[in-house]
Amino acid sequence: MESLIKKLRLAGLAAASVLAMNTASAKDITLAYVANSMQFPYDVALGKGFQDACKELGCKALVLDARASVERQGNVIDDLIAQKVDGIAMIAVDSVVARTWVDRAADSNIPFVAAAVQIGDPNKVPIRQVYGKLTALVTTDDVVAGERAGELAARILPKDHVAKIGIVEGAPGFAVVRQRTEGFKNALEKAGVKYQIVASQPTDWTPAKGESVCQNMLTANSDLDLVFSQADDMALGCARALRSSGSKAKLIATAGGSRLGNEAIRNGGIDGSVCTRPQMVGRLAAQALYDAVTGKNTRRAQFVTYDTPVITKANLTVCPAEW
CATH class of the missing domain: 3.40.50.2300 (Response regulator)
Structure with missing residues (x-):
């Protein structure tokens, strides 16, 4: 009996240790969102959803503005990789050039989510195809x-x-x-x-x-x-x-x-x-990165979307303004 009690105590201590480690790791996780341009209300709303989700998940969110510049966005991505952030989400300024950034992040084992914009040649990428080195493409269909x-x-x-x-x-x-x-x-x-x-x-x-x-x-x-x-x-x-x-x-x-x-x-x-719903896209992007970082879902090339109803004067309540 004493042996059983001792085992249960050890199991309880182990569970508490795992819980403590998970809590600490959540606080230590840093996820970055790199906008195309924060002059666009859509990009701002996506960033808000991303930050809100990170706050709820217990991780830290960085929101960065490429100001519609391919060069600036590339430099920001390079800096994030060098800083070893845990995950990156991005609205690509140039979806062709962005493929090299995703490759570099993958080489450094950093999960990467494309938000709202596919990665690859927009004239050649098949509809709904997700670049293989991405954690996910999170977008409106x-x-x-x-x-x-x-x-x-x-x-x-x-x-x-x-x-x-x-x-x-x-x-x-x-x-x-x-x-x-x-x-x-x-x-x-x-x-x-x-x-x-x-x-x-x-x-x-x-x-x-x-x-x-x-x-x-x-x-x-x-x-x-x-x-x-x-x-x-x-x-x-x-x-x-x-x-x-x-x-x-x-x-x-x-x-x-x-x-x-x-x-x-x-x-x-x-x-x-x-x-x-750009805020929803931001939330889904943050969740996909968090799940990849914590090992909850490590699948690659996921296509993640949501419902998009038609809105008219008769049913505006189905789509509350997010941006």
């Missing part, structure tokens, strides 16, 4: 987001003629530009909509550029039926262009769920969008 925007467009486009559509794209070099357009077209074709893409122009993800692009489209095609903006920010600028020109074109977007975007939907400036 942008093909699905495009499809949901296309489904909304199919409901509101005219049926008595071939609909003329203009597409306000994101910045060149992002795989999401191709993916959102692909999903959008897939949905229109599945619905049997007769349409023509009469204009498709890139932006820098800003409202100002969205306004400029839409003005150009309306000048060349005054009878546009619909504008599809690949993000809320450009849609806000496009709404101004539509309003000032007196155009009756419908306006829908993806990457919705921003405070200003939701307000524009409520006021009728934007007809609808597709919910995007």
Whole structure:
């Protein structure tokens, strides 16, 4: 009996020691998030979600700004690897160049998560493919987001003629530009909509550029039926262009769920969008890194996403603004 009690005591001490070590290791874990540019509300919101998740998990979060510079982002990643941080998440400024950074982190056994942007050539990387040396790609499923925007467009486009559509794209070099357009077209074709893409122009993800692009489209095609903006920010600028020109074109977007975007939907400036949750992306990125560092989940090349419902004036509550 005394022997059994002694064994139980030893087991209890061992369990307490393991718990203490786990608690200490959580406090010692440092995870870094490197934004594309903190001038973008999306990047800021993702960082908030990342920090909030780290706080709940008991680890330390570093949030760093590449200021939309490939060189600066590369230098930041190199510094983090040299400092031996425990994990890195990043919105890549250049998804092709970023592959070398992921490789270097992998060589140093540092888990790496791509947030919102695939790693690899955006014109060649298959949809939903995750670069093999990544812990995970944590992102909106942008093909699905495009499809949901296309489904909304199919409901509101005219049926008595071939609909003329203009597409306000994101910045060149992002795989999401191709993916959102692909999903959008897939949905229109599945619905049997007769349409023509009469204009498709890139932006820098800003409202100002969205306004400029839409003005150009309306000048060349005054009878546009619909504008599809690949993000809320450009849609806000496009709404101004539509309003000032007196155009009756419908306006829908993806990457919705921003405070200003939701307000524009409520006021009728934007007809609808597709919910995007950057804070959720940040949370999921931090969790994936934490699980990899602590050994809870050491799988590579995971694809991690979340639900993205269509949002209109009738159901804004399903997508509370996160940015």
